[in-house]
Amino acid sequence: MAETPGVVRITDVAALAGVSPSTVSKALNDTGSLRPATRARVREAAERLGFVPDAQARSLSARRSFTVGLLSTDSAGRFSLPVVLGAENALVGGQISALLATARHDPVREQHHVRSLVARRVDGIIVTGRTTDPRRPIQVPMPVVYAYSPSQDPQDASVVPDDTAGMAAVGRHLLSLGRTRVAYVGGRADQAASTLRHAALAATLAERGVTLVGEPLFGEWSERWGRLAVDLVLGDHSPGEPLPVDAIAFASDQLARGGCDRLRDRGVRVPQDVAVTGYDDWDVMALASRPPLTTVDPQLDRLGQRAAELLLAAIDGRPAHGTELSPPRLVVRGSTAGDT
Amino acid sequence: MAETPGVVRITDVAALAGVSPSTVSKALNDTGSLRPATRARVREAAERLGFVPDAQARSLSARRSFTVGLLSTDSAGRFSLPVVLGAENALVGGQISALLATARHDPVREQHHVRSLVARRVDGIIVTGRTTDPRRPIQVPMPVVYAYSPSQDPQDASVVPDDTAGMAAVGRHLLSLGRTRVAYVGGRADQAASTLRHAALAATLAERGVTLVGEPLFGEWSERWGRLAVDLVLGDHSPGEPLPVDAIAFASDQLARGGCDRLRDRGVRVPQDVAVTGYDDWDVMALASRPPLTTVDPQLDRLGQRAAELLLAAIDGRPAHGTELSPPRLVVRGSTAGDT
Numbered sequence: 161m162a163e164t165p166g167v168v169r170i171t172d173v174a175a176l177a178g179v180s181p182s183t184v185s186k187a188l189n190d191t192g193s194l195r196p197a198t199r200a201r202v203r204e205a206a207e208r209l210g211f212v213p214d215a216q217a218r219s220l221s222a223r224r225s226f227t228v229g230l231l232s233t234d235s236a237g238r239f240s241l242p243v244v245l246g247a248e249n250a251l252v253g254g255q256i257s258a259l260l261a262t263a264r265h266d267p268v269r270e271q272h273h274v275r276s277l278v279a280r281r282v283d284g285i286i287v288t289g290r291t292t293d294p295r296r297p298i299q300v301p302m303p304v305v306y307a308y309s310p311s312q313d314p315q316d317a318s319v320v321p322d323d324t325a326g327m328a329a330v331g332r333h334l335l336s337l338g339r340t341r342v343a344y345v346g347g348r349a350d351q352a353a354s355t356l357r358h359a360a361l362a363a364t365l366a367e368r369g370v371t372l373v374g375e376p377l378f379g380e381w382s383e384r385w386g387r388l389a390v391d392l393v394l395g396d397h398s399p400g401e402p403l404p405v406d407a408i409a410f411a412s413d414q415l416a417r418g419g420c421d422r423l424r425d426r427g428v429r430v431p432q433d434v435a436v437t438g439y440d441d442w443d444v445m446a447l448a449s450r451p452p453l454t455t456v457d458p459q460l461d462r463l464g465q466r467a468a469e470l471l472l473a474a475i476d477g478r479p480a481h482g483t484e485l486s487p488p489r490l491v492v493r494g495s496t497a498g499d500t
Numbered sequence: 501m502a503e504t505p506g507v508v509r510i511t512d513v514a515a516l517a518g519v520s521p522s523t524v525s526k527a528l529n530d531t532g533s534l535r536p537a538t539r540a541r542v543r544e545a546a547e548r549l550g551f552v553p554d555a556q557a558r559s560l561s562a563r564r565s566f567t568v569g570l571l572s573t574d575s576a577g578r579f580s581l582p583v584v585l586g587a588e589n590a591l592v593g594g595q596i597s598a599l600l601a602t603a604r605h606d607p608v609r610e611q612h613h614v615r616s617l618v619a620r621r622v623d624g625i626i627v628t629g630r631t632t633d634p635r636r637p638i639q640v641p642m643p644v645v646y647a648y649s650p651s652q653d654p655q656d657a658s659v660v661p662d663d664t665a666g667m668a669a670v671g672r673h674l675l676s677l678g679r680t681r682v683a684y685v686g687g688r689a690d691q692a693a694s695t696l697r698h699a700a701l702a703a704t705l706a707e708r709g710v711t712l713v714g715e716p717l718f719g720e721w722s723e724r725w726g727r728l729a730v731d732l733v734l735g736d737h738s739p740g741e742p743l744p745v746d747a748i749a750f751a752s753d754q755l756a757r758g759g760c761d762r763l764r765d766r767g768v769r770v771p772q773d774v775a776v777t778g779y780d781d782w783d784v785m786a787l788a789s790r791p792p793l794t795t796v797d798p799q800l801d802r803l804g805q806r807a808a809e810l811l812l813a814a815i816d817g818r819p820a821h822g823t824e825l826s827p828p829r830l831v832v833r834g835s836t837a838g839d840t
Contacts, residue, residue: 255616259600260570260588260598260600261588262585269592273592445784448722448758
């Protein structure tokens with residue numbers, strides 16, 4: 161697949177561009193004072209030849225390591241890894257390498273990783289976590305951006321999924337289908353992903369004078385709880401009787417998938433009798449569900465990309481402060497939209 | 501959570517150990533000729549103070565970067581990321597940092613990543629992929645170990661999951677339960693994960709004179725295909741009639757989960773009438789399935805750790821050649837074992 165790389169030397173670039181090797185170095189490292197035309201000519205020559213500068217030499221001349229740390233505390237990686245991959249994707253475009261450091265929710269290990277990244281003289285660090293609950297900031301002498309799990313310090317730069325916008329889109333979608341008897345099923349009651357989404361749904365329905373049916377139900381993030389919650393919502397309803405709801409909004413695709421299974425077990429048709437929505441657009445849940453789930457894609461790769469952009473800006477001396485919301489996307493499928 | 505790291509200097513370690521800073525450097529970098537007792541005293545002092553050597557300086561003095569590249573070509577990451585995390589885990593123990601490079605099944609991007617890792621002077625590279633099918637080797641001037649996806653070159657070092665052992669364990673388990681009318685459902689027919697597992701199951705049953713029921717069924721890696729395959733196995737069987745099989749071995753948990761759903765839809769009891777097995781021990785599938793799946797855990801984190809060990813040995817001048825099989829583990833749950 162590959163020829164042995166590294167055969168193109170700085171002198172080759174210099175020869176093609178008609179300049180000295182030190183001018184090549186200045187042009188590619190953005191140092192020294194060169195005419196823009198010269199800089200452009202060198203870059204063109206470097207690109208044409210596929211020149212890859214020696215990263216260690218580049219690092220010593222520019223006083224930057226062109227390396228960023230990606231610190232994850234998520235053992236499963238279900239949410240943080242798409243963020244990490246999105247960030248890595250954005251960094252590659254900027255010729256930045258990504259050092260991966262996974263702490264698996266272990267503070268001692270995290271501390272070790274932080275020290276190691278500092279010792280490596282990374283230019284900055286992106287910190288991701290396994291929930292959207294705020295986390296303690298790390299103390300390091302370089303820029304940090306928090307992605308998915310925001311920092312508890314409002315002066316830090318954080319990028320989090322806009323769950324309020326996501327669940328508001330779900331609420332408007334259900335209203336547009338004429339559904340007005342909506343129940344809400346969350347995951348763990350102590351987590352922002354459960355409570356924020358509940359508040360957003362209730363507020364969106366309230367704008368049209370609609371109140372949620374019953375209290376919000378909180379439990380755990382599992383299909384099992386999704387099935388149980390359906391039993392709580394339906395009570396001792398028998399087939400043929402009027403249903404207490406015409407829609408159930410679940411706070412995750414796992415919950416919604418369990419919910420669909422239980423509704424089918426009990427002879428309730430989705431979406432004809434009860435529309436169902438999930439959250440996460442997790443393909444193996446949302447697409448395998450019967451019917452496939454209408455859900456919210458938090459676009460975690462874009463969130464990771466945005467975190468990388470903010471970090472690169474901070475490294476360039478333009479730090480951001482506060483929490484930025486990353487936009488989600490409603491994905492409509494058969495669990496609300498009829499035959500699919 | 502953290503004090504600002506990096507405050508302990510090499511002179512602090514030297515003072516505590518009662519030696520010169522250059523002796524500290526030699527002791528920690530394993531260079532020069534020191535008495536073992538001196539080396540031990542320096543290491544103890546460094547550990548006590550939590551001294552983290554400047555990685556760039558360490559790198560220049562030792563002519564090693566103490567950095568390894570983790571090259572993944574898997575866009576979803578379902579299989580390669582556990583491998584990557586296992587490798588990263590093992591590397592951290594050896595004070596090695598991991599540069600993450602994800603190519604998303606794009607050869608041009610992979611080539612860019614390979615050049616970039618070479619330019620970074622990584623000490624070695626672990627290459628992972630999204631299937632167990634052999635892949636083309638990369639050409640680089642440092643050691644490489646292939647994990648999960650083996651190299652097509654038998655002289656390279658590869659670590660792959662031992663699918664033959666995994667499916668043989670399934671076969672023996674089914675025989676131990678007295679099941680002898682076993683059907684096999686694979687994923688894509690052109691992939692080793694489908695064909696190797698079929699061959700292993702057939703061979704294991706044959707040792708006891710048992711033949712698989714019907715031809716192996718191949719399709720796609722989805723729950724949908726798992727459901728369809730059950731219809732193909734059962735044919736126009738009606739509840740109450742004798743069943744053509746007493747077990748179905750699926751080549752993945754997704755397939756098995758779809759299979760369980762369809763068996764239940766058709767009034768067939770799992771495991772009383774038909775035992776079901778999956779493969780992968782993918783928690784969100786295996787545990788959410790009704791009943792939970794007996795399956796094979798390929799222990800991908802251990803596979804990644806082993807790849808890291810082989811790479812570190814190769815960096816130390818002890819390269820391995822050929823393909824090493826990483827052992828799986830049978831996990832017994834309700835889909836074969838009765839009430840769970």
